[in-house]
Amino acid sequence: MDTTKPALQLQDVQFTWPGAALPVIDIPQLQIEQGERVFVRGASGSGKTTLLSLIAAILKPQRGSIVVNAIDITAKEAPQADQFRADHIGLVFQQFNLLPFLSVTENVQLPCKFSPTRRKQAVLSGGSTAKEAERLLDAMQLPKNVYSTASTMRLSVGQQQRVAVARALIGSPKLVIADEPTSALDTDARDAFLKLLFNEVKQSSATLLFVSHDSALATMFDRNIDLQSLNRASTDTQHQAESVDH
Amino acid sequence: MLEIALKSLRNRWLSALLAIIAIAMSVALILTVEKVRRDARTSFTQTVSGTDLIIGARSGSVPLLLYSVFRIGNATNNISWQTVEEIRQRESVKWSIPISLGDSHQGYRVLGTTRDYFNHYRYANDQALTFAKGEATDNVFDDVFDAVLGSEVARQLGYSLDDQIVIAHGTGKVAIVTHDNQPFSVVAVLDPTGTPVDQTIHVSLEGIEAMHVDWRSGMAVPGQATLPEQIRQMDLQPKQVTAMLVGLKSRATVFREQRAINEYRDEPLLAILPGVAIQELWSLVSVAENALIIISSFVVVAGLVNLVSVLFAGLNERRREMGILRASGARPAHIFGLLSAESTLLSLAGVFLGLLLHFAVVGIGSIWAQQLYGLTINIELPRLNDVYVLVAILISGVFVGCLPAWRAYRQSVADGMMQRI
Numbered sequence: 001m002d003t004t005k006p007a008l009q010l011q012d013v014q015f016t017w018p019g020a021a022l023p024v025i026d027i028p029q030l031q032i033e034q035g036e037r038v039f040v041r042g043a044s045g046s047g048k049t050t051l052l053s054l055i056a057a058i059l060k061p062q063r064g065s066i067v068v069n070a071i072d073i074t075a076k077e078a079p080q081a082d083q084f085r086a087d088h089i090g091l092v093f094q095q096f097n098l099l100p101f102l103s104v105t106e107n108v109q110l111p112c113k114f115s116p117t118r119r120k121q122a123v124l125s126g127g128s129t130a131k132e133a134e135r136l137l138d139a140m141q142l143p144k145n146v147y148s149t150a151s152t153m154r155l156s157v158g159q160q161q162r163v164a165v166a167r168a169l170i171g172s173p174k175l176v177i178a179d180e181p182t183s184a185l186d187t188d189a190r191d192a193f194l195k196l197l198f199n200e201v202k203q204s205s206a207t208l209l210f211v212s213h214d215s216a217l218a219t220m221f222d223r224n225i226d227l228q229s230l231n232r233a234s235t236d237t238q239h240q241a242e243s244v245d246h
Numbered sequence: 247m248l249e250i251a252l253k254s255l256r257n258r259w260l261s262a263l264l265a266i267i268a269i270a271m272s273v274a275l276i277l278t279v280e281k282v283r284r285d286a287r288t289s290f291t292q293t294v295s296g297t298d299l300i301i302g303a304r305s306g307s308v309p310l311l312l313y314s315v316f317r318i319g320n321a322t323n324n325i326s327w328q329t330v331e332e333i334r335q336r337e338s339v340k341w342s343i344p345i346s347l348g349d350s351h352q353g354y355r356v357l358g359t360t361r362d363y364f365n366h367y368r369y370a371n372d373q374a375l376t377f378a379k380g381e382a383t384d385n386v387f388d389d390v391f392d393a394v395l396g397s398e399v400a401r402q403l404g405y406s407l408d409d410q411i412v413i414a415h416g417t418g419k420v421a422i423v424t425h426d427n428q429p430f431s432v433v434a435v436l437d438p439t440g441t442p443v444d445q446t447i448h449v450s451l452e453g454i455e456a457m458h459v460d461w462r463s464g465m466a467v468p469g470q471a472t473l474p475e476q477i478r479q480m481d482l483q484p485k486q487v488t489a490m491l492v493g494l495k496s497r498a499t500v501f502r503e504q505r506a507i508n509e510y511r512d513e514p515l516l517a518i519l520p521g522v523a524i525q526e527l528w529s530l531v532s533v534a535e536n537a538l539i540i541i542s543s544f545v546v547v548a549g550l551v552n553l554v555s556v557l558f559a560g561l562n563e564r565r566r567e568m569g570i571l572r573a574s575g576a577r578p579a580h581i582f583g584l585l586s587a588e589s590t591l592l593s594l595a596g597v598f599l600g601l602l603l604h605f606a607v608v609g610i611g612s613i614w615a616q617q618l619y620g621l622t623i624n625i626e627l628p629r630l631n632d633v634y635v636l637v638a639i640l641i642s643g644v645f646v647g648c649l650p651a652w653r654a655y656r657q658s659v660a661d662g663m664m665q666r667i
Contacts (some may be wrong), residue, residue: 058572079577086575093573096566101257102250113250114575167574 005070007175007207008032008055013064015054024050026233037198037208039218042227048211052177056089057081069174086115090168092178095157097164104147108133108167118171136166140196158189165197172204179211194220247580251587258560265556266596272549273600273639276542277632278607283535285623290528293441294520296368298500301507302489304514311523313347314489317355317442324486329513338499341366344487346454351413354399356447358454361387366493369441380407380434387450390478393430398444400435407432413457452482546639550646553592557585557650568658582655589647593640
């Protein structure tokens, strides 16, 4: 791995939803270094999820380039983009991150089913994907007796979010994207969650991109980005989006 | 992917089970209908065997077949004894069985015939009639009042050897006039054949005459009651019979003989080839047969539609599931594969369960048919045809499963990373 290369580089990126007149994302420049923990703040409707979808190569911008770990994902066709995501990106959602019909450890091992690279990494680190899953759950301070006996849906929301982090981290992806992962947690659970998240992200030397509308968290990160000032489109579109929301 | 599909299905086991049951029912139905159809056809075509010609008064070939072999309906006319004798003496005729119908006992038909019936009548694949109990063929009908029962008659009416039975005139179950002064006695009971023979009471042609000694023009002569002993002394030579079954020395002469009999000068006669007439009759029945097949096919279609609807109905509530899978690195192709795997598993389970259900139904049905009708229904492995049907259902299941799979694929692309609640 070349640590001198930025983890993420956006250049002149513009994205317009099909059928929309104005772009929702218009970012001239953004660079995030390897291992950085970045807080991206933005109100709902400011294009946060769209930006994450672009970085995760789920959406393709109409203009500009997005380079993740020295790989230009905008140049990739859909199947390669999917494979890139499976191999390089760990995702944590706001809530409902787990498949109810799989056990906790099976949920954590899920990315290894789709990415041979991450499976290899997980085996290298833990001996087997199951052991690596347990190691990560352990690191996220989930007691074994909780996750081995209780069904996935019986876990508290805080526990579920920690399982989701373990899943995002298995197989050591270089970029972890968390989309409002703490919005369903109370303050105590939130702080405990963030501590564990930072620890494990650091352990696997991944870059963390953390999106939230809650500016109270901002101080805990290496760097803060205000999406509204970064995104040239947001000044026009935010008002539209908000008026639609309300 | 298969593992995830299995676990996801287990999570939705109720709707999955219902989908499986719907397919299983349709598979069992179509297999069972097909088997009943095949067995009915077999037993139908095996009712009579070895008989080259059936001869009766001129009518249609199907009515003649129906009353002479299936004991359904009545003859419009008889053939005279003189004709019977003349046909018997024709050079190419090997054997002939005259039969006389028109009387009944408790709803079972009484058939007047000769000893030759037990010697020459064949059913299924050249099977002769055998006696379950009672006299050997050589002694049957030694007495005018001897009766030989089909297995079903003996079983249903609880008759055994030496029982006395009274035979009614006419063929209704509740006969108005009975020939009650001339009781017949059971001298033998036949083994089950699975043909109308089981439902027949056989007496000699003389026995039929004896029943009608005190009758003139279909009416009992008042005050006249001839004793059995007196009847035995009488000349009971039949004057006419209803039909006759003929075996030829060489099958090659069958068409020539048929033509000769159809052009018989003294009496208008009709000779039919049983095989041809049975085919003709079956083609009438096959309308119902086709209706059954069409109905079963619709049931199969309904089962498949149900499968698709179960999968479609699940899609919306499973959007999050798809989102999580995609976030974990599943490609749309994986999502498609997951849904296809589900429909394949459901179809496979449905077809398998349907096969078991079919065997259970046939198994229980065969015990029932054995007890009630003495019919042997074999549980057999599905024929090649059935296998084609099963494979077709399976392929259709997989194919229709692609519709929700495609929808899920489209959805997962459109949803992207969005969390739709």
